[in-house]
Amino acid sequence: MIKVIVAGFEGKMGRQVLDLINKSDDFELVAGYAPHAQTNALSVKVYNELAAIPKKVADVWIDFSLPTSVYQNSLTALEKGIRPVIGTTGLQPEQISSLQKIANQQKLGALLVPNFSLSAVLMIKLAKQAVQYFPEVEIIELHNARKVDAPSGTAKYTATQLAGDKEIPIHSVRLPGYIAHQEILFGGIGEALTIRQDSFDRSSFMPGVALAIRKIMHINQFVTGLENILE
Template identity: 50%
Template sequence: MKKVLIAGAAGAMGQKAVALVNSMPETKLTAVLAPHLTADQREQFGLDPDVQIYHQLEQIDAGVADIWLDFTVPAAVYPNVKYAIEHGMAPVVGTTGLTDEQEAELVAASKQHHLGGLIAPNFGMSAVLLMKFAKEAAQYFPDVEIIEMHHADKKDAPSGTALSTAKLIDQVRPTHETNPDEVSTLDQVRGGDYHGIKIHSVRLPGYIAHEQVLFGGAGEALTIRQDSFDRQSFMSGVKVALDKVLSLNELVIGLENIL
């Protein structure tokens, strides 16, 4: 039986994760990290009486879990995952906001501790396929921009999925020149810039998670788009990660790398 701790169990994604873990016959939810969740809210948040509730990292008991499932916030994810690795818990991370340097440090720490794990910018299969298809298309369409649209409460921009898409595109697209005469009359109107790839972030009520990759060529255009209308769509990818994470020997970046 795999023992799982969920960090951020009281949040929207955390609650989906609680239901998922409770439904899996070979996993057991043994603990949660939720700063504001109280013992009398157990039933409301789907927690059995024997699930440990922790409010701070320092309170967590040794050996309470084999897997650390993180759906928290960008400010907390790095210290959370670092703590998990140092205390022998294989991290499965759906929280975005980690820098390249932080990811590299966590991968190095996982190797040092001989511990597997997964950081996934997106657990939705449509998003994973969008990134795969965009990388393929970028070899033929080097002129590309990315638009990502998320709910108004999302704390980081651009999204981890959009940034990962840009990184994958950057690996393969041919060198080309941008318009040297372009003039912007409004600051940042052209969006963020990742190695010449423009990324535009939209934050509006009513949205969940959506991304478009727009490619332009001589006399033609290609648009690849994915839409996540319900957070439940991410749980199929989380289940794959929970099934496979203990067989990994280091921290892996991207769900597509364990499918």
């Protein structure tokens, strides 16, 4: 039984995580943390202050809070001997370095997860193998017209993971109807290989969260990216 505390349990992702824990036989919700939440909002203890959280109150700290809180939250988790699974964006490079140093010193698992989609994460993991045999590669990412940034974070991250000494072209399609999709196209002599990933629904992130909770129990350092804990 893995004991979990959820930071940011009132948000969209947080609520889905509560639901995930509830449905999973090997997870147990032991507490929630949110500065302004009602203390009776959950069936378990709700903390409004980081200082009030006891040491080792949980095995795993799931963080879906705010960009402005994530660093302090993650630091607190590590100090209290709780393994952080960080799903919140907004950490600065030097903050990541600090967290990494502390986790590694303590030999405590810590996971920074830019993308919980298993299909996206697997796509990147598989593409890193494919690029060894097919070094010519381009990326097409397709997102809803409402998405303001381009290229997508996943596309940029994929490109850095695949690029050796050359630039990988990224094509960004923005159209209504589309949700979140990415294709990695590899070309070789007389042949082609394509890996495509489709995210149809936010529910697709929960299997990745479950995987992170289970895997973090078996690592003793800071790791970035779910693809690095896949077998």
